[in-house]
Amino acid sequence: MPQMIKNDTLPAEQSVYAARAAALAVRKYGENPKACVVTFGCQQNVSDSERMKGMLVQSGYTLTDDISEAHFILFNTCAVREHAEDRVYGNIGTTKALKHANPEIIVAVCGCMAQRQSVADRIKRSYPYVDMVFGTQVQHRLPEFIYKRLSGGGRIFELSLDNGEIPENVPIKRDGTFKGWLPVMYGCDNFCTYCIVPYVRGRERSREPERIIEEAREMIASGFKDITLLGQNVNSYGKGEPHGVDFAELLKRINALDGDFRIRFMTSHPKDCTKRLIDTIRDCEKVSSHLHLPFQSGSDRILKRMNRRYTRESYLELINYAKDNIPDLSLTSDIIVGFPGETYEDFCETLSLVKEVEFSSLFTFIYSPREGTPAAAMEDPITREEKGRWFSELLRAQEDIAKKNITKHIGKTYRVLCDGFSQREGFMTGHNSGTTEIEFRGGAEMLGKFVNVCVKEYDGALYGTVTE
Ligand code: SAH
Numbered sequence: 001m002p003q004m005i006k007n008d009t010l011p012a013e014q015s016v017y018a019a020r021a022a023a024l025a026v027r028k029y030g031e032n033p034k035a036c037v038v039t040f041g042c043q044q045n046v047s048d049s050e051r052m053k054g055m056l057v058q059s060g061y062t063l064t065d066d067i068s069e070a071h072f073i074l075f076n077t078c079a080v081r082e083h084a085e086d087r088v089y090g091n092i093g094t095t096k097a098l099k100h101a102n103p104e105i106i107v108a109v110c111g112c113m114a115q116r117q118s119v120a121d122r123i124k125r126s127y128p129y130v131d132m133v134f135g136t137q138v139q140h141r142l143p144e145f146i147y148k149r150l151s152g153g154g155r156i157f158e159l160s161l162d163n164g165e166i167p168e169n170v171p172i173k174r175d176g177t178f179k180g181w182l183p184v185m186y187g188c189d190n191f192c193t194y195c196i197v198p199y200v201r202g203r204e205r206s207r208e209p210e211r212i213i214e215e216a217r218e219m220i221a222s223g224f225k226d227i228t229l230l231g232q233n234v235n236s237y238g239k240g241e242p243h244g245v246d247f248a249e250l251l252k253r254i255n256a257l258d259g260d261f262r263i264r265f266m267t268s269h270p271k272d273c274t275k276r277l278i279d280t281i282r283d284c285e286k287v288s289s290h291l292h293l294p295f296q297s298g299s300d301r302i303l304k305r306m307n308r309r310y311t312r313e314s315y316l317e318l319i320n321y322a323k324d325n326i327p328d329l330s331l332t333s334d335i336i337v338g339f340p341g342e343t344y345e346d347f348c349e350t351l352s353l354v355k356e357v358e359f360s361s362l363f364t365f366i367y368s369p370r371e372g373t374p375a376a377a378m379e380d381p382i383t384r385e386e387k388g389r390w391f392s393e394l395l396r397a398q399e400d401i402a403k404k405n406i407t408k409h410i411g412k413t414y415r416v417l418c419d420g421f422s423q424r425e426g427f428m429t430g431h432n433s434g435t436t437e438i439e440f441r442g443g444a445e446m447l448g449k450f451v452n453v454c455v456k457e458y459d460g461a462l463y464g465t466v467t468e
């Protein structure tokens with residue numbers, strides 16, 4: 001397994017802290033101090049965790065998935081919905097017993113939820129066994145925080161959101177060996193009225209194109225075959241930057257790199273997604289034929305209240321252009337049901353859009369009020385039960401669409417990246433350039449390899465035969 005660690009490139013000051021932390025950790029815990037990172041939320045968090053794992057290795061820790069044997073426990077949290085936060089509190093609670101058994105272990109909470117002052121205050125008050133809480137923009141200072149706590153300093157609460165530089169040269173310990181994440185930008189300036197992300201991730205900032213290309217090159221050289229470019233709104237990549245490289249141009253430059261690999265990206269915002277971007281997806285052979293374009297609601301009235309800044313009509317125009325131009329396109333989307341003030345008629349507009357577009361799959365959410373966002377102060381007369389019924393209606397509609405469309409793949413041959421083991425003995429799973437999963441006969445030696453598969457039948461999953 002390739003170890004994606006760049007040992008010499010941690011920002012200078014943090015490298016010094018890492019070396020000191022490593023010495024202290026060995027003194028305190030013995031030869032093999034262990035760290036466990038538990039990640040909640042979106043791919044952005046998964047990617048951040050990979051960077052923090054790199055820093056933990058640099059600070060002398062071995063990574064483990066078993067929280068009960070860890071000397072350093074890090075929760076990287078998500079604040080997007082209340083349910084996400086409840087899960088985190090539950091998980092933090094379980095460390096009380098571990099800390100009781102071994103008071104020397106360190107418990108840390110970081111990420112989007114930790115960035116909220118009210119959460120940090122609650123942890124300070126009610127979770128005295130949590131040693132450190134730090135926000136999304138100071139993650140690169142992890143070695144410093146570990147060193148300070150190990151050397152006897154007090155509890156650490158560091159939430160500054162100064163929208164400063166993006167820390168580069170942070171070591172990375174990637175979870176995968178052939179599928180990986182590549183952040184191209186951080187933060188969000190869109191302020192959709194329901195969403196907490198702009199408050200916890202700060203202003204939009206793009207990485208330099210050279211840095212992104214360099215990281216892509218490294219990933220390709222160490223065997224990565226499926227690279228997902230990450231940002232809350234990748235379409236506004238490069239806005240306001242002197243280099244003049246926009247997202248379409250960035251895609252072209254990565255596409256031009258040598259090697260056999262696939263490029264994915266998320267998330268696109270319909271207000272900034274252009275026909276030029278769709279043309280770029282069509283023209284770049286390494287860019288996958290998948291567009292994740294969240295529309296949230298099919299009602300113009302609700303879209304306006306959400307501050308989404310596009311209309312149902314303009315959204316459909318983009319979708320139809322993409323369908324007409326990209327062969328075998330997979331379309332996916334996010335939807336919120338029960339936004340404050342949404343009526344059943346508004347919801348029916350969402351339902352009709354889903355039926356019209358026929359997405360490959362959907363990520364659907366019941367609206368969850370987030371303190372401090374404009375929508376949380378809007379009147380919300382519809383009960384949770386009623387919203388639940390609408391939600392089920394939406395799920396049923398999407399299930400019918402998926403059922404109807406799945407057989408369209410039969411008879412087609414796709415280039416598939418083999419990425420996992422099937423439940424069926426002797427079979428592997430893989431994905432085509434879109435989001436279609438196909439199963440085929442094979443073994444572990446196929447993992448991370450591209451194979452051509454002809455889809456033969458649907459029997460709970462799509463099954464095919466390898467044609468070469
Ligand atoms: N930046 C991405 C998505 C970020 S959050 C985008 O703009 O599309 C992922 C999804 O969570 C959103 O698309 C939205 O559907 C959902 N979401 C965000 N805030 C929410 C809230 N308060 N309640 C319910 N769902 C929410």
Ligand code: SF4
Nearest residue numbers: 188190191192195197
């Ligand atoms: Fe949230 Fe909207 Fe930004 Fe997406 S674009 S992260 S939904 S504010």
Ligand code: F3S
Nearest residue numbers: 041042078079080112
């Ligand atoms: Fe959650 Fe933060 Fe992502 S709030 S969805 S982890 S950006």
